[in-house]
Amino acid sequence: MKISALSYGGDDYVTKPFSPGVLMAKIKAHLRRVSTGRKEQLLELPGLTLDFYAQSVNMGSETIFLSKKEFSLLSYMAQNVNRVVSVDALFQLVWGMESLEDTRTVAVHISNLRKKIEADPANPERIITIRGTGYMLVARSAALLART
Template sequence: MADAYKILIVDDDPHICEIVQVYCEREGFISSYSHNGAEAMKLLVSFQPDLIVLDVLLANENGIDWCRNARAYTDAPILFLSSREEDEVKISALSYGGDDYVTKPFSPGVLMAKIRAHLRRVSKGRREQLLELPGLTLDFYAQTVNMGSESIFLSQKEFNLLSYMAQNVNRPVSVDALFQLVWGMESLKDTRTVAVHISNLRKKIEADPANPERIITVRGGGYMLVARGAAQVRT
């Protein structure tokens, strides 16, 4: 189940939530649901769904407003499920971040077909953001790093440093370039900040951080991620 897609259902009708959840589980998806917008927003952050099924009319909240706010936290497809059939409502839902619109009463089979179609696009996007190097895999979509079967926790800045070097594998990258990319400003000759983060990164991905073989220091002020037979980004 580690690779199962996660579906968040946001609807104030418990019966609808249960129906959608049952069909999701039949598909092998992991699902979670919420009946109100505030709780659903917290769940969005903690659950990190791959797709969201959202009602237009939530208790004390407009689902379209919820969708617009959710876009600050997720790029997951949002499929509206609603009894509202007016064109202006559909247009508004799709204009403010929605990806699809299904009217109630609905066919569970049609709903699941639409969910699968959107997840295929999500899957394609993920594959295009997977960079495989010998013994090291970077997932730009999930912002995770794996060494073999082991997942390595990196801070945001550590991941950004590693990903930039991985995209320039076997080529030196200057400290100034790394600083500007990760910190968004000129380094002003501040080499220590990058050095500290590189040191922390080495402790996590090097067999012997004191004698690094993956991230080497380049004479003249820079670093290089070394990988023999490096693979390209998978498509």
């Protein structure tokens, strides 16, 4: 029974009768293993935390769920924070070489992304356009934000 339970994807097996103390120790051990891997799946920027596991963004206490393409765009820019990322690079990353789409679709997705993460999407402060080149995700420290 133990072998089949573990071979079908189980992480552990508890037989009856069991001690509540042993059960709690096993649960805590599993939670420790899960939480240590979980930190590696977060990317924290000032005022913005990307959760690669849930494909969501946390802004303060608010969780914002993004489409797969929006999350791909934002996560790539977050990994290149404060650097200009070309429209072509974003297009190749998200849509690939074989896509029948047009690079203008990047602008549409960036616009949708701004509506979700910018305080004023018409005057973006997080994702700015670099004319003729691409976009840049700007991460300012809290001290810089307070001064501006």
